[in-house]
Amino acid sequence: MPHLVVLYTGNLDAVVDMPALCRELADAMLAVRDEDGKQVFPTGGTRVLAYPAPHFAVSDGGAAGRAAGDGKTGVATDDPGEYGFMYLNLRMGRGRSDATQKRAGSALLASARARLDSAMATRHIGLTVQVDVGPEVFDAKHSTLHPLFNKT
Template sequence: MPHFTFDYSANLEGLVDLKALAKLIHQTMMETGLFELGAIRVRGFRTDIYAVADLLEENSFIDMSLRIGKGRSEADRKRAGEAIFAAVSAFLSERFETPHFMLSLEIREIDADLSWKKNAIHPRLRQKTI
């Protein structure tokens, strides 16, 4: 954990550097100090089919979701969300200059009893810090 995904409207391609956005999110998550490097996953998904607000062709969105394991305080979850949302908002400031863009973020906790995982990256990265 954590898993960070963002769905974006297809009309943002060419207008937003989505790879740079993913790296910014990753960097911001690391800066919070709440997440281990070997666990972070940031993924973006292009959405080709969508209907936004008043259906104008130029309407666009990025909908972000952060799924994390239980154990962090509400204050820490809120701090992480605020940091990520602020960094992404600043990165996308040009999009907010038009009246056609929406940005959202939701943080959800994953139930450990209903989550299975294997991670071969953790041991490699943990070894580097010793």
């Protein structure tokens, strides 16, 4: 933990460099500090995983965008005008302050917008960032990654 899962409409692959976005989101997570200036998320535990949806239906399928005639045709697929959508869900363990949780969400939103705003200038794209913290019913970890970063 923390894990950031990015779900997005597959048509965004044509207009967004997803590997670069994943790296930027991970870097944004690693830069988050708490009120004492300590790194919030452990380097070895930070994960960003992105999954395109090859099949999707968003809103009215682009009809309102085409009717608006605003030039945002969304020609990212063979269906001109189809909308795009991206959902970022950060799941973190308990114990961080509300302010730290909001700081993490704001950092992810800023990072995603830095990558998406140019595409959003010409296409209709929805972006949602959600931070979830909850009681774990079961939480077990086994990793050879953490020792790389926990050297004293």
